[in-house]
Amino acid sequence: MKLNSIGLDAQKSQELSNDLNALLANFQTYYQNLRGIHWNIKGKRFFDLHIKFEELYTDANMKVDGIAERILTLGGVPQHTFKDYIDNSKVPVGKNVTRDEDAIRLVIDSLTELLVIERRILEASDVSNDEGTNSMMSDFISEQEKTVWMMKAWLAEEI
Template identity: 45%
Template structure:
């Protein structure tokens, strides 16, 4: 491994962080596809409210998927890229409830909980390893997503 030496991290830490990032990548990928499904299939009087909101969310998710994969590469590992791996590693499951507004938003909130929890775990691991790059990335994601959780909860009246 050349990159860990260049960026000042140990090979063991890079492997451990990359493994956790691949789990996060899997969860983001399933979250992304579920959100696309909700965007495509949402029905009812909330269509005009949620359709563009879901598009905004999946566009944000796809950027994070790319950034996470690139961080894994920076750590000199290989990002998983197929849904077989994603479905095996992901805690987030494929959603079939994509037409009902309340169920779709509840699914999005549950997915946010999973990725935020994983990112908090990564904060601890990366802090111990001195991996400021991944740590900063996770911190930025959490800050953004906590606001999204507040907004989606507000939509549900919570």
């Protein structure tokens, strides 16, 4: 087994880097969705949701940077073109979303997809003994589960 400069199996680190690139592509789509609903939201809940969506896209932007830096730490190269993101994203794309309930549903659906990817990375990073990636995924999952719960509560839906 060949170790990389941070003491992890080089092959497993490359595989995790690939998985993180998939997460990066999906996070970029999620981020862009949040920008769109922040800009385009209409209705009586505009003021509250406009602020909430800004909070969420600011957080997503920080996570995008963290994911890219983790890819680099593992020795990979973060994807950085829109084509890469489009080709590798499963998060639904929200276009011209203006209604409050549609916007909240888009956030939930996006986070649900991100959580699937993050849980897969969490498991792989655990097997690879990659505490850095594991910790990052664990933190993301905890935050996003709470956001899904809150968004579902806003819609008056059960988890």
